[in-house]
Amino acid sequence: MQRRRRCRWRARGRNLQRSTRRLSRAIITAGLLHARSLLLRRALLKCVSRCAIPNPNVAGGGVARLEEAGIRTHIGECAQEGQRLIEGFAKHSRTGMPFVTAKYAMSLDGKIAARSGDSKWISGEESRLFAHLLRAQSDAIMVGINTVLADDPMLTARDAEGNANERQPLRVVLDSHGRMPHDAQMLNAPGDTLVAVTDDFNGGICDGAETVRMPTGRGGVDLRALLAALGERDITSVLVEGGGATIGALFDLNLVDKVVAFVAPVIIGGNEAISPVGGIGIAKMEEALRLRDVDVRRFGGDVAIIGYARGYTWEYAREYTDGDTGREGDVHRDS
Ligand SMILES: NC(=O)C1=CN([C@@H]2O[C@H](COP(=O)(O)OP(=O)(O)OC[C@H]3O[C@@H](n4cnc5c(N)ncnc54)[C@H](OP(=O)(O)O)[C@@H]3O)[C@@H](O)[C@H]2O)C=CC1
Ligand SMILES: Nc1c(N[C@@H]2O[C@H](COP(=O)(O)O)[C@@H](O)[C@H]2O)[nH]c(=O)[nH]c1=O
Known part of the structure:
Protein backbone atom coordinates (compact mmCIF):
# COMPACT_ATOMS: atom_id res chain seq x y z
CA MET A 1 0.00 0.00 0.00
CA GLN A 2 2.91 2.33 0.87
CA ARG A 3 4.30 1.67 -2.60
CA ARG A 4 0.97 2.43 -4.29
CA ARG A 5 0.67 5.63 -2.32
CA ARG A 6 4.19 6.64 -3.31
CA CYS A 7 3.36 5.97 -6.98
CA ARG A 8 0.20 8.04 -6.73
CA TRP A 9 2.13 10.85 -5.05
CA ARG A 10 4.64 10.75 -7.86
CA ALA A 11 1.90 10.88 -10.48
CA ARG A 12 0.20 13.78 -8.70
CA GLY A 13 3.54 15.39 -8.14
CA ARG A 14 4.24 15.25 -11.88
CA ASN A 15 0.88 16.89 -12.68
CA LEU A 16 1.43 19.59 -10.08
CA GLN A 17 5.00 20.04 -11.22
CA ARG A 18 3.72 20.63 -14.75
CA SER A 19 1.19 23.19 -13.56
CA THR A 20 3.58 25.07 -11.27
CA ARG A 21 6.17 25.02 -14.07
CA ARG A 22 3.59 26.45 -16.50
CA LEU A 23 2.49 29.03 -13.92
CA SER A 24 6.02 30.13 -13.09
CA ARG A 25 6.86 30.38 -16.83
CA ALA A 26 3.75 32.50 -17.40
CA ILE A 27 4.67 34.80 -14.51
CA ILE A 28 8.25 35.16 -15.77
CA THR A 29 7.11 35.90 -19.34
CA ALA A 30 4.43 38.34 -18.23
CA GLY A 31 6.84 40.13 -15.92
CA LEU A 32 9.57 40.46 -18.55
CA LEU A 33 7.25 41.52 -21.36
CA HIS A 34 5.30 44.12 -19.50
CA ALA A 35 7.84 45.70 -17.20
CA ARG A 36 9.30 48.52 -19.33
CA SER A 37 11.53 50.28 -16.85
CA LEU A 38 13.85 48.66 -14.35
CA LEU A 39 11.98 50.36 -11.52
CA LEU A 40 8.63 49.10 -12.71
CA ARG A 41 10.07 45.64 -13.27
CA ARG A 42 11.36 45.58 -9.68
CA ALA A 43 7.90 46.52 -8.46
CA LEU A 44 6.20 43.85 -10.53
CA LEU A 45 8.63 41.05 -10.07
CA LYS A 46 7.38 39.77 -6.78
CA CYS A 47 5.34 36.64 -6.41
CA VAL A 48 3.24 35.88 -3.37
CA SER A 49 2.19 32.37 -2.52
CA ARG A 50 -0.06 31.40 0.39
CA CYS A 51 1.80 28.22 1.24
CA ALA A 52 4.14 25.64 -0.17
CA ILE A 53 2.41 22.59 -1.66
CA PRO A 54 2.56 19.81 0.95
CA ASN A 55 3.77 17.21 -1.49
CA PRO A 56 7.46 16.31 -1.41
CA ASN A 57 7.53 15.81 -5.19
CA VAL A 58 6.77 19.42 -5.97
CA ALA A 59 7.50 21.50 -2.88
CA GLY A 60 9.57 24.49 -3.87
CA GLY A 61 10.19 23.71 -7.59
CA GLY A 62 8.21 26.67 -8.95
CA VAL A 63 9.68 29.00 -6.33
CA ALA A 64 13.24 28.07 -7.31
CA ARG A 65 12.47 28.80 -10.97
CA LEU A 66 10.99 32.20 -10.13
CA GLU A 67 13.96 33.05 -7.93
CA GLU A 68 16.35 32.11 -10.75
CA ALA A 69 14.54 34.58 -13.01
CA GLY A 70 15.09 37.30 -10.41
CA ILE A 71 11.53 37.28 -9.11
CA ARG A 72 11.34 37.70 -5.36
CA THR A 73 9.03 35.16 -3.76
CA HIS A 74 7.19 35.30 -0.50
CA ILE A 75 5.62 32.21 0.98
CA GLY A 76 3.26 32.45 3.89
CA GLU A 77 1.01 35.38 2.93
CA CYS A 78 -2.47 34.57 4.37
CA ALA A 79 -1.01 31.15 5.22
CA GLN A 80 -3.95 30.09 7.37
CA GLU A 81 -6.51 30.66 4.60
CA GLY A 82 -4.19 28.99 2.12
CA GLN A 83 -3.76 25.93 4.33
CA ARG A 84 -7.52 25.69 4.81
CA LEU A 85 -8.11 25.71 1.09
CA ILE A 86 -5.97 22.62 0.69
CA GLU A 87 -6.65 20.87 4.01
CA THR A 313 -3.04 22.71 8.86
CA TRP A 314 -0.41 24.34 11.03
CA GLU A 315 1.79 21.29 11.20
CA TYR A 316 1.89 21.29 7.41
CA ALA A 317 2.59 25.01 7.26
CA ARG A 318 5.54 24.63 9.61
CA GLU A 319 6.92 21.48 8.09
CA TYR A 320 6.89 22.69 4.53
CA THR A 321 7.95 26.28 4.98
CA ASP A 322 10.56 25.92 7.74
CA GLY A 323 11.90 22.47 7.20
CA ASP A 324 11.44 20.07 4.35
CA THR A 325 12.20 22.35 1.42
CA GLY A 326 15.66 22.76 2.87
CA ARG A 327 15.81 26.36 1.71
CA GLU A 328 15.72 28.79 4.58
CA GLY A 329 15.18 31.71 2.27
CA ASP A 330 11.78 30.48 1.10
CA VAL A 331 9.95 31.69 4.14
CA HIS A 332 10.29 35.47 4.00
CA ARG A 333 12.26 37.16 1.30
CA ASP A 334 10.57 40.45 1.14
CA SER A 335 13.33 42.97 1.02
N1 LIG B 1 -29.80 17.52 12.45
C1 LIG B 1 -28.84 16.93 11.75
O1 LIG B 1 -27.85 17.55 11.37
C2 LIG B 1 -28.96 15.48 11.45
C3 LIG B 1 -29.94 14.71 12.03
N2 LIG B 1 -29.99 13.37 11.76
C4 LIG B 1 -30.98 12.55 12.45
O2 LIG B 1 -30.28 11.56 13.22
C5 LIG B 1 -31.06 10.39 13.31
C6 LIG B 1 -30.22 9.16 12.97
O3 LIG B 1 -29.07 9.12 13.78
P1 LIG B 1 -28.58 7.81 14.54
O4 LIG B 1 -29.77 7.04 15.01
O5 LIG B 1 -27.61 8.22 15.57
O6 LIG B 1 -27.94 6.90 13.45
P2 LIG B 1 -26.90 7.03 12.24
O7 LIG B 1 -27.55 7.70 11.11
O8 LIG B 1 -25.60 7.50 12.72
O9 LIG B 1 -26.79 5.47 11.83
C7 LIG B 1 -26.25 4.55 12.76
C8 LIG B 1 -26.25 3.18 12.16
O10 LIG B 1 -25.23 3.08 11.15
C9 LIG B 1 -24.75 1.78 11.13
N3 LIG B 1 -23.30 1.74 11.32
C10 LIG B 1 -22.46 0.92 10.61
N4 LIG B 1 -21.22 1.05 11.04
C11 LIG B 1 -21.23 1.95 12.04
C12 LIG B 1 -20.21 2.44 12.88
N5 LIG B 1 -18.94 2.05 12.79
N6 LIG B 1 -20.55 3.32 13.82
C13 LIG B 1 -21.82 3.75 13.95
N7 LIG B 1 -22.84 3.30 13.17
C14 LIG B 1 -22.54 2.40 12.22
C15 LIG B 1 -25.39 1.01 12.29
O11 LIG B 1 -26.48 0.28 11.78
P3 LIG B 1 -26.20 -1.23 11.27
O12 LIG B 1 -25.78 -1.99 12.49
O13 LIG B 1 -27.47 -1.68 10.68
O14 LIG B 1 -25.09 -1.12 10.28
C16 LIG B 1 -25.89 2.11 13.19
O15 LIG B 1 -27.00 1.75 13.95
C17 LIG B 1 -32.24 10.60 12.39
O16 LIG B 1 -33.38 10.91 13.16
C18 LIG B 1 -31.85 11.77 11.53
O17 LIG B 1 -32.97 12.52 11.14
C19 LIG B 1 -29.10 12.78 10.90
C20 LIG B 1 -28.15 13.52 10.28
C21 LIG B 1 -27.98 14.92 10.52
N1 LIG C 1 -31.80 18.15 9.65
C1 LIG C 1 -30.85 18.90 9.09
C2 LIG C 1 -29.86 18.35 8.25
N2 LIG C 1 -29.86 17.03 8.00
C3 LIG C 1 -28.97 16.36 7.07
O1 LIG C 1 -29.35 16.65 5.72
C4 LIG C 1 -29.79 15.44 5.10
C5 LIG C 1 -30.88 15.74 4.08
O2 LIG C 1 -30.23 16.01 2.89
P1 LIG C 1 -30.99 16.27 1.51
O3 LIG C 1 -32.03 15.20 1.35
O4 LIG C 1 -29.94 16.21 0.45
O5 LIG C 1 -31.62 17.64 1.62
C6 LIG C 1 -30.25 14.59 6.24
O6 LIG C 1 -30.32 13.23 5.95
C7 LIG C 1 -29.17 14.88 7.25
O7 LIG C 1 -27.98 14.20 6.95
N3 LIG C 1 -28.92 19.18 7.72
C8 LIG C 1 -28.94 20.53 7.95
O8 LIG C 1 -28.07 21.26 7.44
N4 LIG C 1 -29.90 21.05 8.73
C9 LIG C 1 -30.86 20.32 9.32
O9 LIG C 1 -31.71 20.87 10.01
Missing part, protein backbone atom coordinates in the same frame (compact mmCIF):
# COMPACT_ATOMS: atom_id res chain seq x y z
CA GLY A 88 -8.08 17.76 2.34
CA PHE A 89 -5.28 17.49 -0.17
CA ALA A 90 -2.68 18.21 2.52
CA LYS A 91 -3.82 15.45 4.86
CA HIS A 92 -4.34 12.94 2.07
CA SER A 93 -0.94 13.65 0.53
CA ARG A 94 0.76 13.00 3.81
CA THR A 95 -1.26 10.18 5.35
CA GLY A 96 -3.28 8.59 2.54
CA MET A 97 -6.38 9.18 4.70
CA PRO A 98 -9.14 11.67 3.82
CA PHE A 99 -9.73 14.81 5.88
CA VAL A 100 -12.89 14.22 7.94
CA THR A 101 -15.36 17.00 8.74
CA ALA A 102 -18.24 16.29 11.13
CA LYS A 103 -21.19 18.52 10.27
CA TYR A 104 -24.50 18.70 12.09
CA ALA A 105 -27.40 21.02 12.79
CA MET A 106 -28.58 20.99 16.40
CA SER A 107 -31.19 22.73 18.49
CA LEU A 108 -30.33 25.08 21.35
CA ASP A 109 -30.83 22.14 23.71
CA GLY A 110 -28.38 19.93 21.82
CA LYS A 111 -30.64 17.65 19.76
CA ILE A 112 -30.35 16.71 16.10
CA ALA A 113 -33.87 15.30 15.76
CA ALA A 114 -37.17 15.15 17.61
CA ARG A 115 -37.83 11.93 19.55
CA SER A 116 -39.70 10.44 16.53
CA GLY A 117 -36.55 10.86 14.42
CA ASP A 118 -37.96 13.82 12.48
CA SER A 119 -35.26 16.44 11.86
CA LYS A 120 -36.38 18.55 8.89
CA TRP A 121 -35.45 21.20 9.50
CA ILE A 122 -33.51 22.38 12.50
CA SER A 123 -31.23 24.89 10.81
CA GLY A 124 -32.51 27.71 8.63
CA GLU A 125 -32.19 28.29 4.89
CA GLU A 126 -28.93 30.28 5.01
CA SER A 127 -27.24 27.53 7.06
CA ARG A 128 -28.48 24.87 4.69
CA LEU A 129 -27.20 26.75 1.68
CA PHE A 130 -23.77 26.88 3.30
CA ALA A 131 -24.08 23.15 4.00
CA HIS A 132 -24.51 22.61 0.26
CA LEU A 133 -21.31 24.54 -0.33
CA LEU A 134 -19.55 22.18 2.11
CA ARG A 135 -20.94 19.23 0.16
CA ALA A 136 -19.73 20.74 -3.10
CA GLN A 137 -16.24 21.14 -1.65
CA SER A 138 -16.07 17.55 -0.41
CA ASP A 139 -15.11 14.41 -2.31
CA ALA A 140 -17.57 12.30 -0.29
CA ILE A 141 -20.52 12.60 2.12
CA MET A 142 -20.94 9.90 4.76
CA VAL A 143 -24.03 8.98 6.82
CA GLY A 144 -25.19 6.06 8.95
CA ILE A 145 -28.06 3.88 7.73
CA ASN A 146 -30.46 5.19 10.42
CA THR A 147 -30.23 8.61 8.80
CA VAL A 148 -31.17 7.10 5.44
CA LEU A 149 -34.10 5.26 7.03
CA ALA A 150 -35.32 8.33 8.94
CA ASP A 151 -34.77 11.04 6.30
CA ASP A 152 -34.56 9.32 2.92
CA PRO A 153 -32.03 12.02 1.97
CA MET A 154 -30.69 12.76 -1.49
CA LEU A 155 -27.29 13.91 -0.23
CA THR A 156 -26.55 15.88 -3.36
CA ALA A 157 -24.83 19.25 -3.61
CA ARG A 158 -27.41 21.76 -4.82
CA ASP A 159 -27.60 25.49 -5.54
CA ALA A 160 -30.06 27.99 -4.01
CA GLU A 161 -32.72 27.00 -6.56
CA GLY A 162 -32.33 23.35 -5.68
CA ASN A 163 -30.53 22.39 -8.90
CA ALA A 164 -27.95 19.66 -8.52
CA ASN A 165 -24.36 20.70 -9.23
CA GLU A 166 -22.54 19.07 -12.11
CA ARG A 167 -19.89 17.57 -9.86
CA GLN A 168 -21.35 15.48 -7.03
CA PRO A 169 -19.52 14.02 -4.03
CA LEU A 170 -19.58 10.27 -3.59
CA ARG A 171 -22.29 9.24 -1.06
CA VAL A 172 -21.10 6.70 1.49
CA VAL A 173 -23.60 4.85 3.72
CA LEU A 174 -22.56 2.77 6.76
CA ASP A 175 -24.89 -0.18 6.54
CA SER A 176 -23.44 -3.35 8.13
CA HIS A 177 -26.31 -5.62 7.21
CA GLY A 178 -27.69 -4.19 3.98
CA ARG A 179 -30.75 -2.37 5.32
CA MET A 180 -30.57 0.20 2.52
CA PRO A 181 -34.08 0.43 0.96
CA HIS A 182 -34.17 -0.40 -2.73
CA ASP A 183 -36.25 2.69 -3.39
CA ALA A 184 -34.06 5.13 -1.42
CA GLN A 185 -34.05 8.53 -3.16
CA MET A 186 -30.28 8.75 -3.23
CA LEU A 187 -30.07 5.68 -5.47
CA ASN A 188 -31.65 7.68 -8.28
CA ALA A 189 -30.03 11.02 -7.45
CA PRO A 190 -27.14 12.43 -9.50
CA GLY A 191 -23.76 11.10 -8.37
CA ASP A 192 -22.59 7.71 -7.08
CA THR A 193 -23.47 5.84 -3.89
CA LEU A 194 -21.26 3.42 -2.00
CA VAL A 195 -22.80 1.17 0.64
CA ALA A 196 -20.29 -0.16 3.19
CA VAL A 197 -21.41 -3.50 4.65
CA THR A 198 -19.49 -5.76 7.03
CA ASP A 199 -17.73 -8.84 5.70
CA ASP A 200 -20.11 -11.19 7.55
CA PHE A 201 -23.05 -9.93 5.49
CA ASN A 202 -23.93 -12.16 2.56
CA GLY A 203 -27.27 -10.71 1.56
CA GLY A 204 -28.35 -8.97 -1.61
CA ILE A 205 -26.83 -5.80 -2.93
CA CYS A 206 -29.14 -2.99 -4.03
CA ASP A 207 -29.17 -1.67 -7.59
CA GLY A 208 -27.87 1.83 -8.13
CA ALA A 209 -25.10 1.56 -5.53
CA GLU A 210 -21.71 -0.04 -5.28
CA THR A 211 -21.25 -2.26 -2.24
CA VAL A 212 -17.93 -2.62 -0.40
CA ARG A 213 -17.30 -5.21 2.28
CA MET A 214 -15.33 -3.97 5.25
CA PRO A 215 -14.01 -5.62 8.40
CA THR A 216 -16.29 -5.34 11.44
CA GLY A 217 -15.42 -2.65 13.96
CA ARG A 218 -17.09 -1.26 17.05
CA GLY A 219 -20.64 -0.21 16.16
CA GLY A 220 -20.58 -1.87 12.73
CA VAL A 221 -18.26 -1.08 9.85
CA ASP A 222 -14.56 -0.64 10.75
CA LEU A 223 -14.35 3.11 10.17
CA ARG A 224 -10.57 3.34 10.00
CA ALA A 225 -10.48 0.64 7.32
CA LEU A 226 -13.28 2.33 5.40
CA LEU A 227 -11.56 5.73 5.45
CA ALA A 228 -8.30 4.12 4.34
CA ALA A 229 -10.18 2.44 1.46
CA LEU A 230 -11.68 5.81 0.49
CA GLY A 231 -8.21 7.36 0.62
CA GLU A 232 -6.99 4.63 -1.73
CA ARG A 233 -9.64 5.83 -4.18
CA ASP A 234 -8.22 9.35 -3.97
CA ILE A 235 -11.09 10.65 -1.82
CA THR A 236 -9.27 13.46 -0.01
CA SER A 237 -12.17 14.84 2.07
CA VAL A 238 -15.26 13.33 3.69
CA LEU A 239 -18.16 15.38 5.06
CA VAL A 240 -19.91 13.31 7.72
CA GLU A 241 -23.54 14.41 7.99
CA GLY A 242 -24.63 12.22 10.87
CA GLY A 243 -26.38 10.87 12.60
CA GLY A 244 -25.26 10.84 16.22
CA ALA A 245 -24.09 7.21 16.26
CA THR A 246 -21.87 7.71 13.21
CA ILE A 247 -20.32 10.97 14.38
CA GLY A 248 -19.87 9.56 17.91
CA ALA A 249 -18.07 6.48 16.58
CA LEU A 250 -15.70 8.68 14.57
CA PHE A 251 -14.91 10.85 17.62
CA ASP A 252 -14.34 7.75 19.75
CA LEU A 253 -11.69 6.65 17.25
CA ASN A 254 -10.17 10.14 17.03
CA LEU A 255 -10.88 10.23 13.30
CA VAL A 256 -12.48 13.68 13.08
CA ASP A 257 -10.35 16.59 11.84
CA LYS A 258 -12.86 19.43 11.74
CA VAL A 259 -16.30 20.24 13.12
CA VAL A 260 -18.97 22.44 11.55
CA ALA A 261 -21.82 22.71 14.08
CA PHE A 262 -24.89 24.77 13.26
CA VAL A 263 -26.82 25.83 16.34
CA ALA A 264 -30.41 26.95 15.72
CA PRO A 265 -32.51 28.90 18.22
CA VAL A 266 -35.06 26.13 18.61
CA ILE A 267 -35.87 23.88 21.58
CA ILE A 268 -36.72 20.21 20.97
CA GLY A 269 -36.49 18.59 24.40
CA GLY A 270 -36.97 14.96 25.41
CA ASN A 271 -34.50 12.48 26.83
CA GLU A 272 -34.92 10.23 23.84
CA ALA A 273 -34.13 12.84 21.23
CA ILE A 274 -30.70 12.15 19.69
CA SER A 275 -27.71 14.38 20.30
CA PRO A 276 -25.07 15.09 17.63
CA VAL A 277 -22.26 13.02 19.13
CA GLY A 278 -23.20 9.58 20.44
CA GLY A 279 -20.74 6.72 20.82
CA ILE A 280 -18.94 6.10 24.10
CA GLY A 281 -17.61 9.57 24.79
CA ILE A 282 -15.36 10.45 27.71
CA ALA A 283 -15.52 9.94 31.47
CA LYS A 284 -13.59 13.01 32.63
CA MET A 285 -13.72 16.59 31.41
CA GLU A 286 -9.93 16.63 31.18
CA GLU A 287 -10.28 14.13 28.31
CA ALA A 288 -12.67 16.39 26.39
CA LEU A 289 -11.70 17.44 22.91
CA ARG A 290 -11.42 21.22 22.79
CA LEU A 291 -11.44 22.56 19.24
CA ARG A 292 -8.70 24.84 17.96
CA ASP A 293 -8.72 27.78 15.54
CA VAL A 294 -12.41 28.27 16.27
CA ASP A 295 -14.46 30.51 14.01
CA VAL A 296 -18.03 31.63 14.82
CA ARG A 297 -20.24 32.64 11.90
CA ARG A 298 -23.87 33.73 11.64
CA PHE A 299 -26.28 32.32 9.09
CA GLY A 300 -29.63 34.10 9.47
CA GLY A 301 -30.86 33.26 12.98
CA ASP A 302 -28.36 30.38 13.38
CA VAL A 303 -24.79 30.36 14.55
CA ALA A 304 -22.14 28.05 13.09
CA ILE A 305 -19.17 27.04 15.20
CA ILE A 306 -16.31 25.81 13.07
CA GLY A 307 -13.13 24.43 14.57
CA TYR A 308 -10.33 21.93 14.20
CA ALA A 309 -9.78 18.80 16.25
CA ARG A 310 -6.03 18.94 15.70
CA GLY A 311 -3.46 21.16 14.14
CA TYR A 312 -3.02 19.49 10.77
